[in-house]
Amino acid sequence: MRLTRRDAVAALAAAGVAVGGGATLLSDSPEKSDASPLDDGTVATLVAAAEVLYPSEVEDTEPFVTRYVQRRNADEPDRATAVADTVAYLDEYTDAWFDAAFASLNPADRDDAFRRMGVDTADPDPDGSDVERLRYYVVNELLFALYSSPTGGKLVGLENPRGNPGGLGSYQRGPQS
Amino acid sequence: MSADRDRTPSPRVDVCVIGAGPAGALIAERLADRGHEVVVLEAGREFDFDSRIDRMERSIRPAHGGLSVWEMGGERDAYSSTGEWFYPLNTARVKGVGGSTLHWQGMVMRLHESDFETDSRFGVGDDWPIEYADLKPYYAEGEKVLGVAGASDNPFAPPRDEPHPMPAFEPSYSDSLFAEACENLGVTMHSVPNARNSESYDGDSQCVGYGTCKPVCPSGAKYDATRTIDDAREAGARVIDRVPVQRLHHDDAGETVTAAEYVTPDGTTHRQEAREFVVACGGVETPRLLLLSESSAYPDGLANSSGLVGRYFMDHLFAGTGGVLDERTRQKHVGFLTSGTHQFYDDPTVGTEQGIPAADADRAEMTPMKLEFFNYAGPSPVEMALDGETWGDDLLGELREGYGNSIAMGGLVGQRPRKDSYIGLDPSTTDDHGNPVPEVHWRVDDATERAIRRANDIQRTILEALGAEITWQVGPEDTGPAYHHMGTTRMGTDPTESVVSPRLRTHDLDNCWIAGSSVFVTSGAMNPTLTIAALALKAADHIDDAL
Ligand SMILES: Cc1cc2nc3c(=O)[nH]c(=O)nc-3n(C[C@H](O)[C@H](O)[C@H](O)COP(=O)(O)OP(=O)(O)OC[C@H]3O[C@@H](n4cnc5c(N)ncnc54)[C@H](O)[C@@H]3O)c2cc1C
Numbered sequence: 269m270r271l272t273r274r275d276a277v278a279a280l281a282a283a284g285v286a287v288g289g290g291a292t293l294l295s296d297s298p299e300k301s302d303a304s305p306l307d308d309g310t311v312a313t314l315v316a317a318a319e320v321l322y323p324s325e326v327e328d329t330e331p332f333v334t335r336y337v338q339r340r341n342a343d344e345p346d347r348a349t350a351v352a353d354t355v356a357y358l359d360e361y362t363d364a365w366f367d368a369a370f371a372s373l374n375p376a377d378r379d380d381a382f383r384r385m386g387v388d389t390a391d392p393d394p395d396g397s398d399v400e401r402l403r404y405y406v407v408n409e410l411l412f413a414l415y416s417s418p419t420g421g422k423l424v425g426l427e428n429p430r431g432n433p434g435g436l437g438s439y440q441r442g443p444q445s
Numbered sequence: 446m447s448a449d450r451d452r453t454p455s456p457r458v459d460v461c462v463i464g465a466g467p468a469g470a471l472i473a474e475r476l477a478d479r480g481h482e483v484v485v486l487e488a489g490r491e492f493d494f495d496s497r498i499d500r501m502e503r504s505i506r507p508a509h510g511g512l513s514v515w516e517m518g519g520e521r522d523a524y525s526s527t528g529e530w531f532y533p534l535n536t537a538r539v540k541g542v543g544g545s546t547l548h549w550q551g552m553v554m555r556l557h558e559s560d561f562e563t564d565s566r567f568g569v570g571d572d573w574p575i576e577y578a579d580l581k582p583y584y585a586e587g588e589k590v591l592g593v594a595g596a597s598d599n600p601f602a603p604p605r606d607e608p609h610p611m612p613a614f615e616p617s618y619s620d621s622l623f624a625e626a627c628e629n630l631g632v633t634m635h636s637v638p639n640a641r642n643s644e645s646y647d648g649d650s651q652c653v654g655y656g657t658c659k660p661v662c663p664s665g666a667k668y669d670a671t672r673t674i675d676d677a678r679e680a681g682a683r684v685i686d687r688v689p690v691q692r693l694h695h696d697d698a699g700e701t702v703t704a705a706e707y708v709t710p711d712g713t714t715h716r717q718e719a720r721e722f723v724v725a726c727g728g729v730e731t732p733r734l735l736l737l738s739e740s741s742a743y744p745d746g747l748a749n750s751s752g753l754v755g756r757y758f759m760d761h762l763f764a765g766t767g768g769v770l771d772e773r774t775r776q777k778h779v780g781f782l783t784s785g786t787h788q789f790y791d792d793p794t795v796g797t798e799q800g801i802p803a804a805d806a807d808r809a810e811m812t813p814m815k816l817e818f819f820n821y822a823g824p825s826p827v828e829m830a831l832d833g834e835t836w837g838d839d840l841l842g843e844l845r846e847g848y849g850n851s852i853a854m855g856g857l858v859g860q861r862p863r864k865d866s867y868i869g870l871d872p873s874t875t876d877d878h879g880n881p882v883p884e885v886h887w888r889v890d891d892a893t894e895r896a897i898r899r900a901n902d903i904q905r906t907i908l909e910a911l912g913a914e915i916t917w918q919v920g921p922e923d924t925g926p927a928y929h930h931m932g933t934t935r936m937g938t939d940p941t942e943s944v945v946s947p948r949l950r951t952h953d954l955d956n957c958w959i960a961g962s963s964v965f966v967t968s969g970a971m972n973p974t975l976t977i978a979a980l981a982l983k984a985a986d987h988i989d990d991a992l
């Protein structure tokens with residue numbers, strides 16, 4: 269299933285960004301690169317993480333994640349710093365264990381790295397340990413983006429997931445497939 | 446509009462309202478609109494509307510405790526729970542401009558005629574000193590203020606003279622799955638009235654389906670009392686936030702309240718003087734404030750010569766049953782209910798010819814109940830994902846397994862008033878201002894437990910008729926409160942047996958009025974806020990007369 273611009277807008281709306289400015293996000297105007305709060309390496313690492321975190325049916329992860337994380341952190345320097353720090357920790361970890369930055373690992377090793385550091389059972393905590401912060405700022409952030417979007421919801425048969433202002437039609441409709 | 450930055454008192458005003466939930470907000474708005482000078486003192490803060498999306502994210506993501514959504518908890522909100530059952534007070538209320546309606550679900554029904562007459566009809570509980578007919582016009586007005594979407598398709602509802610201000614929400618797909626089973630069993634389904642915009646209403650958004658109504662509606666489609674506070678301000682009322690009232694002062698004779706003493710965030714103490722005072726702090730803080738305001742004239746607490754301030758604490762109790770169907774049930778698209786049945790409300794013991802067996806009990810042995818068909822049974826995929834221990838295809842597999850086929854019914858059961866269920870003060874613990882915290886001593890009776898079991902039986906029969914495999918039930922052993930705090934300053938004509946008169950004024954003091962569910966004599970089984978609104982509008986009329 270393809271992740272679209274509309275999904276990014278919906279996920280951002282769920283996260284409190286661009287609610288009024290959804291139209292700008294949907295339009296074809298280029299992203300405001302000067303406002304980019306995260307550097308390319310950080311974004312690439314988040315995309316690499318999403319490739320493992322998202323189910324294989326999902327397509328177009330890269331533009332979705334890029335748009336989402338850039339906009340999400342745009343006017344939030346504290347959050348952007350926290351995300352960048354957490355991603356830096358991830359790279360340090362894989363450097364130590366796999367001798368490579370996270371994004372250059374193959375997906376199986378990325379998955380392995382996450383499990384090895386215990387992020388699967390860690391409590392998400394923005395103020396917690398490195399791994400707890402990783403669970404919060406990377407894993408749950410990306411899962412929240414996906415599963416509060418219509419496409420993420422559709423994967424499980426729920427076109428209007430919690431957090432998405434999907435209107436009053438879908439609750440009245442029967443199963444879509 | 447934002448709260449007054451200047452937190453110094455106004456020169457003696459006509460009316461001082463304490464508490465900016467729906468009860469206080471409505472009285473403030475009505476009286477300001479009639480030209481009276483009104484000051485509202487609110488303990489909590491005014492939340493920025495634009496922060497609601499962040500609050501919604503907090504409510505979905507597991508890192509943030511539920512209490513953080515509306516910033517409840519901590520020393521300010523300390524309490525003790527000493528009853529037979531634990532009472533989770535801080536999940537049951539919000540302090541802030543708007544009060545607990547910031548968090549509420551927004552189901553709004555009128556009480557039934559029988560709720561006002563349980564003693565004369567069934568020989569249990571006590572009668573109210575007013576009847577349904579006295580409240581009927583106020584209910585209609587309350588529905589307008591709260592913006593209620595509803596329909597006149599409920600054959601069990603008490604009489605009404607005009608339609609709801611907005612059409613009801615259409616039934617859900619999930620409701621349609623129940624429809625056939627209910628019809629076969631002789632159970633009548635009908636719409637649920639919602640204080641939620643089925644269309645745009647008075648400048649506020651139509652519901653857009655965020656699905657997080659409880660605890661936060663980011664669109665403002667769900668009514669909350671910030672709307673009424675805005676109207677009150679427009680009518681000229683002054684609203685001061687973050688000023689918890691510490692105590693009320695009275696004159697030497699003990700006949701009138703002279704001032705409300707409050708503290709500002711920087712620790713300064715002020716007194717607001719007024720001709721009339723309205724205590725509208727919710728069913729727990731209202732009795733607490735009276736108890737804290739003891740004096741030599743009122744050694745047991747202000748307005749407490751009956752000794753009943755804080756007594757007869759009641760709540761509604763949840764009864765639920767759920768399971769899975771072998772087809773998709775389409776849950777969690779929206780966060781509210783669209784169908785229910787009040788068929789078993791006035792007499793929970795009756796059965797139907799088609800398959801609900803009558804209960805082996807008298808009406809007097811049970812309390813009323815209302816039953817609902819859930820639109821949000823089972824887990825929410827996004828929340829499962831954030832709590833999961835896996836990701837990728839494995840996670841998707843788990844979500845598909847967990848979401849999709851759940852189905853459930855819920856319901857509320859009323860409780861009997863009993864004197865030994867109470868809100869008191871616990872001097873062993875103090876709040877951030879050194880005041881004894883509220884002690885919640887909640888007790889429930891056998892009739893209530895019997896009614897919960899009865900609700901479970903009916904729910905099970907309906908779900909089984911539907912072909913559901915039942916996987917859970919919340920019965921008398923694991924039930925909990927619905928967060929409706931009632932009874933703690935009950936209404937009556939006899940000053941030795943009640944705290945306020947039918948005009949909602951305390952028997953003891955000439956100018957002290959109480960608004961909220963603390964004046965309820967019985968609980969019924971309907972969510973209380975529409976009745977709170979109706980009583981507040983009635984009180985506003987009486988206060989206006991007094992002025
Ligand atoms: C999760 C939840 C779901 C609910 N769902 C429903 C529903 O579907 N339908 C329904 O009818 N009801 C529902 N309720 C109940 C509903 O919210 C309350 O009945 C209603 O808000 C009560 O109104 P109130 O104005 O009396 O009190 P509140 O709304 O509690 O407001 C009281 C205000 O007084 C302030 N205050 C307290 N003490 C002081 C003091 N000393 N000085 C100054 N200010 C003070 C508080 O800070 C608060 O803001 C729900 C409640 C909760 C918590």
Ligand code: SF4
Binds near residue numbers: 657779781
């Ligand atoms: S479903 Fe409607 S009422 Fe509930 S949160 Fe969404 S917009 Fe508000």
